[in-house]
Structures are given as structure tokens and as C-alpha cells.
Amino acid sequence: MANSGIELETNGGSKHWDSDSQPNASIPISTVALPPASNFHCAFQKIAHSVKIVIFTAKINVLLPFGPASIILHYLTNHHGVVFLCSLLGIIPLAERLGYATEQMAAYTGPTVGGLLNATFGNATEMIIAIYALKNGMIRVVQQSLLGSILSNMLLVLGCSFFAGGIVHYDKKEQVFNKGTAVVNSGLLLMAVMGLSFPAVLHFTHSEVRYGKSEVALSRFSSCIMLVAYGSYLFFQLSGRESSQYSRIDSQEGSDSDIQRQSQSQNSAEPEDEEEEPEIGLWESVAWLALLTLWVSILSEYLVNAIQGASESFNLPVAFISVILLPIVGNAAEHASAVMFAMKDKLDITLGVAIGSSTQISMFVIPFCVVVGWMMKKNMDLNFQLFETATLFITVLVVAFMVQDGTANYLKGLMLVLCYLIVAASFFVHVDPSSSDD
Amino acid sequence: MMASTEEEKTGLQEEAITINGSPMAVRKMQTFEHIGSLAAVAQSYGPRSVKSRILRSIYIVLIKAKINVLLPFGPLAVILHYLTGKHGWVFFFSLIGITPMAERLGYATEQLACYTGSTVGGLLNATFGNATEMIISIYALKNGMIRVVQQSLLGSILSNMLLVLGCAFFAGGLTHPHKDQDFNKASAVVNSGLLLMAVMGLLFPAVLHFTHSEVHYGKSEVTLSRFSSCVMLLAYASYLFFQLKSHRSLYNPIDSEVDGEQDAKEDNEEEEEPEITQWEAIVWLAVLTIWISILSGYLVDAIQGASESVNMPIAFISVILLPIVGNAAEHASAIMFAMKDKLDITLGVAIGSSTQISMFVIPFCVVIGWMMGKQMDLNFQLFETATLFITVLVVAFMLQEGTANYFKGLMLILCYLIVAASFFVHVDPTSDDN
Numbered sequence: 001m002a003n004s005g006i007e008l009e010t011n012g013g014s015k016h017w018d019s020d021s022q023p024n025a026s027i028p029i030s031t032v033a034l035p036p037a038s039n040f041h042c043a044f045q046k047i048a049h050s051v052k053i054v055i056f057t058a059k060i061n062v063l064l065p066f067g068p069a070s071i072i073l074h075y076l077t078n079h080h081g082v083v084f085l086c087s088l089l090g091i092i093p094l095a096e097r098l099g100y101a102t103e104q105m106a107a108y109t110g111p112t113v114g115g116l117l118n119a120t121f122g123n124a125t126e127m128i129i130a131i132y133a134l135k136n137g138m139i140r141v142v143q144q145s146l147l148g149s150i151l152s153n154m155l156l157v158l159g160c161s162f163f164a165g166g167i168v169h170y171d172k173k174e175q176v177f178n179k180g181t182a183v184v185n186s187g188l189l190l191m192a193v194m195g196l197s198f199p200a201v202l203h204f205t206h207s208e209v210r211y212g213k214s215e216v217a218l219s220r221f222s223s224c225i226m227l228v229a230y231g232s233y234l235f236f237q238l239s240g241r242e243s244s245q246y247s248r249i250d251s252q253e254g255s256d257s258d259i260q261r262q263s264q265s266q267n268s269a270e271p272e273d274e275e276e277e278p279e280i281g282l283w284e285s286v287a288w289l290a291l292l293t294l295w296v297s298i299l300s301e302y303l304v305n306a307i308q309g310a311s312e313s314f315n316l317p318v319a320f321i322s323v324i325l326l327p328i329v330g331n332a333a334e335h336a337s338a339v340m341f342a343m344k345d346k347l348d349i350t351l352g353v354a355i356g357s358s359t360q361i362s363m364f365v366i367p368f369c370v371v372v373g374w375m376m377k378k379n380m381d382l383n384f385q386l387f388e389t390a391t392l393f394i395t396v397l398v399v400a401f402m403v404q405d406g407t408a409n410y411l412k413g414l415m416l417v418l419c420y421l422i423v424a425a426s427f428f429v430h431v432d433p434s435s436s437d438d
Numbered sequence: 439m440m441a442s443t444e445e446e447k448t449g450l451q452e453e454a455i456t457i458n459g460s461p462m463a464v465r466k467m468q469t470f471e472h473i474g475s476l477a478a479v480a481q482s483y484g485p486r487s488v489k490s491r492i493l494r495s496i497y498i499v500l501i502k503a504k505i506n507v508l509l510p511f512g513p514l515a516v517i518l519h520y521l522t523g524k525h526g527w528v529f530f531f532s533l534i535g536i537t538p539m540a541e542r543l544g545y546a547t548e549q550l551a552c553y554t555g556s557t558v559g560g561l562l563n564a565t566f567g568n569a570t571e572m573i574i575s576i577y578a579l580k581n582g583m584i585r586v587v588q589q590s591l592l593g594s595i596l597s598n599m600l601l602v603l604g605c606a607f608f609a610g611g612l613t614h615p616h617k618d619q620d621f622n623k624a625s626a627v628v629n630s631g632l633l634l635m636a637v638m639g640l641l642f643p644a645v646l647h648f649t650h651s652e653v654h655y656g657k658s659e660v661t662l663s664r665f666s667s668c669v670m671l672l673a674y675a676s677y678l679f680f681q682l683k684s685h686r687s688l689y690n691p692i693d694s695e696v697d698g699e700q701d702a703k704e705d706n707e708e709e710e711e712p713e714i715t716q717w718e719a720i721v722w723l724a725v726l727t728i729w730i731s732i733l734s735g736y737l738v739d740a741i742q743g744a745s746e747s748v749n750m751p752i753a754f755i756s757v758i759l760l761p762i763v764g765n766a767a768e769h770a771s772a773i774m775f776a777m778k779d780k781l782d783i784t785l786g787v788a789i790g791s792s793t794q795i796s797m798f799v800i801p802f803c804v805v806i807g808w809m810m811g812k813q814m815d816l817n818f819q820l821f822e823t824a825t826l827f828i829t830v831l832v833v834a835f836m837l838q839e840g841t842a843n844y845f846k847g848l849m850l851i852l853c854y855l856i857v858a859a860s861f862f863v864h865v866d867p868t869s870d871d872n
Contacts, residue, residue, distance in 0.1 A: 173684070386648075387645060387649035390645050390649070391642070394638055394827070395638075398634050398635060398638050401631060401831075401835070402635070404627070405628065405631070407628070409680070410680075411676060411680040412631070412632075415632065415635040415639075415673055416635070418670070418672065419638055419639050422639050422642050422665075422666045422669055425662055425665050425666065425669075426642045426643065426646045426662055428662075429646070429659075429661065429662050430646060
């Protein structure tokens with residue numbers, strides 16, 4: 001605690017961090033020996049300061065009140081649609097702050113653990129929503145929201161970034177990015193999607209041994225294999241490949257020192273600059289991580305419970321809500337940062353965010369949900385229904401093809417966004433061939 | 439010089455046919471400027487000059503090109519339609535009769551493009567480039583033959599990607615037997631990426647239908663198709679803007695129809711040596727369009743009868759035979775450019791035409807069908823959808839290398855033969871077209 005007290009005083013004393021300031025910088029002598037009576041005062045000050053940094057300095061937190069509002073509405077009225085929307089809006093700033101807290105913690109823990117942290121918590125929001133939906137037995141919602149997250153990353157996020165970057169750098173005709181990394185990453189994504197697609201293909205060629213039962217068994221087996229693959233992917237990424245062309249180019253991790261130096265050389269105040277300028281202490285970030293996760297979980301429960309009612313009151317198919325609306329929540333922060341980096345002509349980071357997040361979801365989150373469903377005794381499987389499987393496969397194939405030449409322009413971005421509109425429209429008129437969820 | 443210009447343009451004309459002629463023609467040949475032609479026009483007022491001008495124009499447009507030997511088949515088809523009931527003959531004759539018309543339409547468009555500058559010229563080419571397919575499709579739509587429209591447009595894309603490209607690679611490879619031919623890899627990749635995305639946008643309604651997962655079975659595909667078509671037309675507008683304004687450098691080596699200030703001799707000569715005046719070009723454009731429309735009417739009416747009398751499935755007629763008509767001129771010019779080792783232009787013609795059809799003609803037909811109250815949608819049936827996607831993917835992948843040889847060409851042609859054979863034994867799973 002005394003350590004944190006020292007950190008707080010240093011925090012409070014200087015408004016601007018130098019690049020070499022560390023938590024153990026020199027401290028004012030007067031704060032070392034604290035009389036017991038003012039410990040509470042210091043703790044209160046520390047908490048207030050922390051709250052100020054985390055909650056009040058980010059503009060996105062203007063959406064925070066929607067969270068409590070949705071809970072109140074849930075108990076006061078029966079208006080599921082409004083509850084759904086409010087909890088959706090309320091989770092967005094929490095997801096963003098969760099990413100921020102993760103980065104802050106990663107600044108302290110070094111690149112390897114930091115990379116692991118980012119890899120695990122990067123899609124925490126999607127995971128939490130998926131687990132709640134699983135608990136409710138809404139298996140199709142889980143499948144569709146995770147699939148929609150991949151689609152949204154590959155089409156919407158990438159498209160908006162290419163388009164914005166192309167418009168901002170109109171005079172340059174084209175933006176370039178590191179072709180090798182993009183090709184490797186999209187190849188991995190393609191293989192992950194292939195691994196996910198086989199149970200669905202098996203089901204749709206009506207060629208399994210025990211109809212309905214062997215898909216689940218096959219899905220569980222595939223998920224374990226995919227988790228092993230993910231483990232080796234992490235090992236491959238994080239072990240001593242920081243400066244090679246295969247290093248993770250996701251700026252929100254602490255593992256890429258190149259990006260840290262790059263982002264430091266810009267004079268921007270975005271969260272990605274704070275790799276070496278942690279704003280809150282280590283324990284504070286742990287505490288915030290726990291607190292935000294708890295808060296996201298609470299809101300997710302209300303969100304998931306309101307899906308069915310929202311679908312009826314807004315007259316939207318549940319598929320549309322799961323595939324298009326839910327992933328917007330999980331992806332909002334990554335979306336904004338990807339677009340921002342594209343406008344700064346740092347397309348490598350954008351691609352890392354988009355493709356890296358998609359790869360994470362397909363190699364980790366989806367198999368993880370299958371395993372969690374296995375433990376919960378729900379029949380979650382990898383059988384995504386033919387339309388979604390075909391859409392996913394076509395999308396990943398086309399995008400993988402398109403990033404191969406290492407260039408981006410506004411037309412490519414516009415085409416991707418328009419394709420996303422068409423996919424969204426398809427889900428608007430889509431209904432499951434059997435029956436609805438549950 | 440004039441002869442070589444024509445040779446570049448169509449590949450079907452022989453050399454050294456000069457205009458025997460009036461001082462007006464000679465002066466026009468020598469100046470090659472707008473002012474010169476205007477002066478020529480100004481000097482031609484007067485009944486005798488008008489008549490000789492019209493005759494000369496007819497000579498240049500209709501008689502000089504060798505392909506016009508097929509012209510009499512057109513009127514013959516009309517006569518046969520009224521004299522006999524033999525739909526098979528009417529169909530084939532009108533098919534053969536439209537071919538030179540389509541080629542001359544392309545010629546008139548290029549001539550007009552010389553006068554209007556490169557941007558408007560590019561737009562003209564973009565719109566009229568597939569005028570024949572559009573006219574045939576609109577007639578078929580009016581008759582309610584929706585499957586024919588879908589299949590003929592799809593067949594046009596398939597034919598461009600497999601047959602035209604294959605013949606071009608094959609011919610080019612045979613002409614240059616000792617090396618692989620090169621083309622500009624970057625623009626080929628960008629263009630095929632755009633085509634892939636356009637095809638992807640077209641395919642989602644079909645995929646939706648085949649997973650039997652729409653809300654209002656049968657009705658929502660049409661709505662989704664109409665929405666997608668509007669989105670695709672928006673994409674096409676930005677594609678045109680991209681191609682003609684902001685990223686012209688990407689298209690300079692590969693699209694000779696758009697660019698005017700290229701260092702390639704042939705492009706310069708075409709662009710700067712218009713053979714007929716601007717007004718003549720416009721008049722011919724109108725005349726040829728009307729004549730094609732008339733013949734298309736008879737063609738479309740004869741499809742059903744031809745299918746029965748020649749015992750071919752309508753799918754085969756729509757997918758394989760109809761696109762040959764619309765693509766004949768592009769086919770010939772693509773082969774010719776490949777033999778001259780200008781593969782960039784070949785690729786531009788083939789991929790550009792396919793992209794135009796998928797981003798413009800098909801959505802445009804859906805919108806026209808919407809206005810006519812016909813249920814035209816993007817639901818292409820599973821076999822055609824799968825064929826289209828596989829083809830575009832494989833060809834896009836194959837173009838990545840940046841080289842071409844006769845073997846690649848041969849493989850593409852053989853794949854097209856297999857696709858054609860598949861459509862020969864293909865029948866729609868529900869019922870035949872009406």
C-alpha cells in the first residue's frame with residue numbers, strides 16, 4: 001500500500017509523464033512517513049484520482065450512464081427494446097476502458113505477459129456476452145454473435161479504415177502495408193476458419209454417423225485442437241519475435257517494441273501512446289480490470305436477457321441482432337483505433353488489429369465457448385448453419401486475397417463496407433430454417 | 439497509317455484499304471484534328487456533298503470492316519421470322535446478324551470517344567461497352583424470361599474470364615513460343631480483387647436463398663436483391679470515379695479504351711485519328727442501337743422455339759450462345775492484343791468487361807425489372823452461383839503470378855468447355871423458363 005501511496009503522490013504531483021518515468025521515481029520525502037490518521041485520506045485521494053483518470057478523462061465515458069439506466073429500466077418497465085439498447089450503449093465505454101486497463105497493466109508486466117494479457121482480455125467483452133448467452137441456452141445467439149464479430153472485423157473495420165485512410169491520403173494514391181505479415185496473418189485466419197467449418201460442412205452434406213450427436217462430439221474435439229493451435233500461435237508470436245516481420249503488429253499490446261517507439265514518436269494522446277507511460281499503478285490496473293469485468297458481466301446479463309424481447313418489439317430478426325448489433329459493442333473500441341491508425345498511415349497496426357482480432361476469435365473464443373458449453377452441459381457446437389458458414393468462408397477468402405498485394409485505397413475500403421451492408425441486409429431477412437433460438 | 443489504325447481496332451480488317459476519295463477525305467486524313475473535321479463538315483453543305491458524305495460514312499462504317507459480311511443475316515432473320523415458323527433458323531440468323539452490329543457499335547463508341555476527351559470517353563465506353571448484353575437482357579426482361587437474363591449475364595462473365603482470357607493466352611502463347619508473356623501484376627491483382635468483391639456482393643442473395651433461411655420465402659430475396667443492386671450501382675459509380683479520375687495511373691497500361699496519353703503507338707493513333715465526324719458517330723450510335731434492338735426482339739422471341747427445335751436446353755442457349763454475340767468483338771480484340779504481346783490491354787478488356795457486367799449491368803437489370811414490375815432478382819441458382827464464384831476465384835488466383843503461357847490459356851479454354859458441357863445437361867430444378 002505504501003508503494004501505491006508513493007506512486008499516487010508522484011502521479012498527483014506531475015501532470016505530464018516523462019518517457020523514462022517509472023513507478024519508482026524519486027518521491028517527495030514528506031509523503032514517506034504518513035501519520036495513521038491520514039491513511040484513509042490518502043486512500044480516498046488515491047481512489048478519487050484513479051477514478052478521475054480512468055473514468056473522467058476519456059470522452060467515451062459520456063455513454064456510461066446508459067448502463068445503470070438500463071438496469072433501472074429493466075426493473076421499472078417491461079420495455080425490453082429500450083433495456084437492450086441502453087445496455088448495449090452502456091457496455092461500449094466499459095469495453096473500451098477494459099482495453100485501456102489491460103494496456104496499462106501490460107506496461108508493467110513486460111512484453112510476454114502483456115501480450116498474453118491482450119490476447120486473453122482483448123475479446124473479453126465478446127467472451128462474457130457469449131458465456132451469458134450460453135447459460136441461457138441461446139446457442140444460436142452465441143454462434144451468430146461470434147461469427148458476426150469476425151465478419152465485422154474483416155469487412156466493416158477494415159473497410160472503414162481503408163476508406164478513411166484512402167480519403168485522408170488522397171494525394172498518395174495508395175497506402176502500403178507490410179505484405180508479408182498481412183499474408184501470414186490472413187493465412188492463419190483462413191486455416192482457423194477452415195477448421196471451424198468442417199463440422200458445419202459435415203452436417204450439411206448429411207453425412208454424419210449419428211445425426212445430431214456426432215457434430216457435437218466432432219465440434220468438441222475440433223475445439224480442443226483449435227485451443228492447442230491457439231496456444232502454439234501465442235508461443236510463436238510472443239517468443240522472441242519482437243522485431244521480425246512476424247511480430248504481432250497489434251498496437252494495443254506491450255509486446256511490440258517497434259510500435260511502442262513509433263507511437264511514442266507521435267505527439268498524440270491516444271491510449272496506444274501509453275505503452276511506456278502508464279497512468280495508473282499496477283495494482284490499480286488490476287483492481288480496475290476486475291471491477292470493469294464485473295461491471296461488464298452485470299450489464300451483459302441484462303443485455304442477453306433482453307435480446308428476445310428486443311427482437312419482438314423492434315421487429316428485427318434475432319439473427320440480425322446477434323450478427324450485426326452485438327459485435328458492434330465488442331468491437332467499437334478496436335474499430336475506432338483501427339480507423340485512427342489508418343488515417344495516420346499506419347496500416348500495419350490497423351491490419352494487426354482487424355486480422356488479429358478475427359484470428360483470436362476464431363482460434364480462441366469460439367473453441368473456448370464450445371468447451372465452456374461442454375462443461376455447462378449445453379450442446380454448443382461448431383455447426384454454424386450453412387448461410388453463416390458460407391458467408392464467413394467467402395468473406396475470409398476474399399479479404400485474404402485482397403490484402404495480398406500490400407496496398408490499400410479508398411475504393412477497396414468502400415467495396416468492403418458495401419459488402420458488409422449487403423451481408424447485414426441478408427441477415428435482416430434471414431431466419432433459421434428450423435426454428436428460432438432456444 | 440489509317441490501315442494500321444483499323445487493324446489495331448478490330449483485328450478483323452485487312453490492311454491497305456485507303457479511301458479513294460474526295461479532297462475532303464484526304465484533308466481529313468492529313469490533319470486529324472477536330473478543326474480539320476469541322477472544316478470538312480462545313481465544306482460539305484450542299485445536297486451533292488451531303489449525299490456523298492453519307493455514302494462515305496456508310497462505306498467506312500458498314501462496308502470496310504470484314505465482319506460486315508455477316509450483316510445480311512440480320513434482315514434475313516427478320517424475313518424468316520415472318521415467312522416461316524422455323525424458330526431455330528430465326529434464332530441463329532439473328533444471332534449471326536447481331537455480331538457485326540455489336541462490333542460496329544464498339545467502333546462508333548470509340549470514334550465518339552476520340553472527340554469527347556478521355557473522361558467522357560471512358561464513361562461512354564463504360565456504358566456502351568456492354569450495350570448489346572443490356573439490350574438483349576431488357577428484351578428478355580420484358581418477355582418475363584428472368585432466368586434467361588440471369589443466365590446470359592452470368593454466362594457473359596464466365597465467357598470473359600474463361601473463354602476470352604483462355605483464347606488470348608493460348609494465341610499469345612503460340613505466337614510467342616519461347617517465353618512466358620508478362621503483364622502488369624499490380625493492376626491485374628487490384629482489378630481481380632475488385633471483381634471478386636463485386637461477385638461476392640452479387641452472391642449473398644443466392645446463398646441466402648439456398649440455405650432456405652429467409653424470412654418471407656420468395657419475397658425477401660427480391661427485396662434483398664433490389665437493395666444489393668442499389669448498393670452495387672453505388673459501388674460502380676465510385677469505381678468509375680476511381681478509374682477515370684483518381685487512379686488513372688493504375689489503369690494506364692491495361693485499359694487502352696480509357697487512356698489517351700499513353701506512349702503506346704496504337705493507342706495514340708486510335709485516339710487521334712477518328713475516321714468519322716462527331717455527329718456521324720452519334721448518328722451511327724443511334725442507328726446501330728436501334729438496329730440491334732430490333733434484332734434482339736426477334737432473337738429473344740425465338741429462344742424458346744429454337745430450344746425445342748434444335749433440342750438444346752435453354753440454359754445452354756442463355757449461358758453459352760447468347761454471350762458469344764455480345765462478346766464477339768471484345769473476344770477478337772483481346773486475342774489480337776495478346777498476339778501483339780500487349781497482355782495488359784487483353785486483361786483490361788476481359789476483367790474490365792466482367793467487372794462492368796457484375797457491378798453495372800446485372801444490378802441495372804434488377805432495377806429495370808423493379809421498374810417494370812418483374813421479379814428479377816440476384817438469385818442465380820446454386821449451380822451457376824457456385825460456378826461463378828469458383829471461376830472468379832481460380833482466375834483471380836491465377837493472375838497473381840503476372841505471367842501467361844499457352845498452357846494456362848489451354849486450361850482455361852478446356853475448363854470453359856467443361857462448363858459449357860455442364861450447361862448442356864443442366865435443367866433448372868424447379869421448372870423451365872416461361
